[in-house]
Amino acid sequence: MPLTGNWSYPTAIRFGAGRIAELPGACAEAGITRPLLVTDRGLADLPITRATLGIMEAAGLGRGLFAEVDPNPHEQNLAAGVEAYHAGGHDGVIAFGGGSGLDLGKMVAFMAGQTRPVWDFEDIGDWWTRADADAIAPIVAVPTTAGTGAEVGRASVITNSHTHEKKIIFHPQVLPAVVICDPELTVGMPRPITAGTGLDAFAHCVEAFSSPHYHPMSQGIALEGMRLVKDYLPRAYADGSDIEARAQMMSAAIMGATAFQKGLGAIHAMSHPIGAVFNTHHGTTNAVCMPAVLDFNADHIRPRFDMAAAYLGIDGGFDGFRDFVQALNDQLDIPHTLSALGANPERIDELATMALQDPSCGGNPVTLSVDNLKALFQRCM
Numbered sequence: 384m385p386l387t388g389n390w391s392y393p394t395a396i397r398f399g400a401g402r403i404a405e406l407p408g409a410c411a412e413a414g415i416t417r418p419l420l421v422t423d424r425g426l427a428d429l430p431i432t433r434a435t436l437g438i439m440e441a442a443g444l445g446r447g448l449f450a451e452v453d454p455n456p457h458e459q460n461l462a463a464g465v466e467a468y469h470a471g472g473h474d475g476v477i478a479f480g481g482g483s484g485l486d487l488g489k490m491v492a493f494m495a496g497q498t499r500p501v502w503d504f505e506d507i508g509d510w511w512t513r514a515d516a517d518a519i520a521p522i523v524a525v526p527t528t529a530g531t532g533a534e535v536g537r538a539s540v541i542t543n544s545h546t547h548e549k550k551i552i553f554h555p556q557v558l559p560a561v562v563i564c565d566p567e568l569t570v571g572m573p574r575p576i577t578a579g580t581g582l583d584a585f586a587h588c589v590e591a592f593s594s595p596h597y598h599p600m601s602q603g604i605a606l607e608g609m610r611l612v613k614d615y616l617p618r619a620y621a622d623g624s625d626i627e628a629r630a631q632m633m634s635a636a637i638m639g640a641t642a643f644q645k646g647l648g649a650i651h652a653m654s655h656p657i658g659a660v661f662n663t664h665h666g667t668t669n670a671v672c673m674p675a676v677l678d679f680n681a682d683h684i685r686p687r688f689d690m691a692a693a694y695l696g697i698d699g700g701f702d703g704f705r706d707f708v709q710a711l712n713d714q715l716d717i718p719h720t721l722s723a724l725g726a727n728p729e730r731i732d733e734l735a736t737m738a739l740q741d742p743s744c745g746g747n748p749v750t751l752s753v754d755n756l757k758a759l760f761q762r763c764m
Contacts, residue, residue: 386566386630393535393641398564398633400626403435403525406477406563407442413521413560415475417445419468421488422480423452431527431568435479447471449491452480455658455665456487457544458501464491468520475521478559481580482531482665485524486539489557492520493539506538506553506742514554524559527568529619529632530580530666532587532640534562542659549655551742564637566629574620575667578715581616581632583666585609586650586673587639589708592691593684594646594746601645608638610695613711620715646746649676649738649759656737663724670717671724675762677705679755683748721763728764731757 387399395412397405410418418439426432427450436446449467452460468476468491478488494501496518503513524534533539538553572580588608591601612635618628653676654668677684681701689700697703718724726734735756738744744751 386627394558394562395560396535396562396564396637400565400567400630402563403565403568404438406435406438406523406525407444409523409561409563410444410475410477413475413523415521415523417447417471417473418475418477418523419447419449419471419473419491420477420479421449421452421464421491422484423454424450426450426480426484426527429571431571432479435525447473452483452487454483455542455549455662456483457542459544460487461490461494461501461541465494468495475523478522478524478534479527481526481528481576482533485526485531485533486541488524489522489533489559490539490541490552492522493552493554493557495520501541501552502543502550504552504554506551511554516554516556519554519556522557522559524562525568526562526564526633526636528572528576528580529569529629529636530583532584532636534559534564535637535640540655547659548737549659564633566626566633569629569633570624570626572623574623575716577620577623578616578717579664579666579670580636581612581619581666582670582712582715582717584632584636584639585612585616586666586669587643587647588612588635589673590648590650590746591639591642591645592687593648593680593748595683595748596646596746598645601642604638605642605645606691606694608635608642609691611635611638613695616711617714647743648747649679649744649751649756651743652738652741652747652751653734653756653759653763655741655743656734657721657724657726660730660734661724661726663726667717668721668724670712671719671721672759672763674705674709674712675759677708679759680748721760726764728761731760731764734760
């Protein structure tokens with residue numbers, strides 16, 4: 384069965400190998416005639432980016448490129464991107480890359496027409512209504528990794544470079560108008576990035592499935608997303624040219640980001656401050672935290688993971704699932720500790736305070752506090 388399709392949930396998605404060639408049509412569908420392609424520095428000179436710029440140029444869309452994007456993008460990257468957008472006379476954004484390029488690209492489109500600071504639109508209450516919705520530029524998203532699912536998200540994570548806090552900026556119209564998911568763009572991902580991004584998708588599904596909030600559609604999506612990661616991430620890691628595995632992981636990434644509408648939890652509450660302070664890879668940080676958080680939440684999530692384990696073909700119910708998670712981390716060469724990623728144990732008090740302020744806390748099955756977060760950080764260090 385060919386892994387290709389046109390999907391309208393959660394937005395318009397053109398899925399399949401080679402479909403980057405349809406980028407001009409996607410721009411036309413979104414109403415973009417002069418796009419700015421936003422990506423990160425590491426992707427700027429790679430063949431997949433050069434080829435995409437060639438597709439744009441051949442279609443009369445120009446070669447507008449902005450690549451001053453850090454691994455954990457911050458407001459200074461955003462200001463430079465908005466300046467490039469205006470200087471080039473652009474009328475839309477192609478957000479291209481992994482989570483950093485996608486998040487920053489979406490924010491450039493969002494902030495290009497706003498007059499208030501980006502922090503005024505943090506995902507708190509109805510702050511999103513402060514935005515001028517008519518001034519938000521259209522977005523086409525093109526993921527080149529399989530993990531964050533930012534291509535189907537209505538928010539971006541931006542780091543405040545002064546306070547070293549990660550902030551979630553939300554608006555419904557930040558959801559890209561069209562997404563092109565072409566697994567051929569992910570073939571060149573290095574193995575550590577394949578592992579880290581894939582486990583990010585897995586963490587999204589695990590936390591959504593654990594969340595106590597009611598959202599049965601997301602619950603079902605999270606369960607199947609976990610299965611796709613279990614079956615296909617080891618294959619993609621072992622052979623980066625396995626196009627079936629790459630395609631299934633792109634699907635898992637979309638599913639994880641769709642599922643976490645149900646909520647996230649302690650894994651993300653911990654990984655956000657770690658990433659902001661120590662500039663660690665987000666998905667890898669999630670993976671390090673996952674076994675300890677599963678143990679922490681065990682009494683509240685055991686029955687549902689007993690059922691999930693049976694569906695996933697894992698013996699031993701919750702305990703078997705927890706053991707599988709650690710074994711998968713080991714198989715993908717994920718470090719056992721946050722210290723191995725460069726985190727400093729002497730800053731646990733600060734990290735716990737920052738984690739408790741993260742909106743992800745609200746979806747954790749066990750109520751989080753500074754004390755139990757300190758204990759979790761200590762265990763992960």
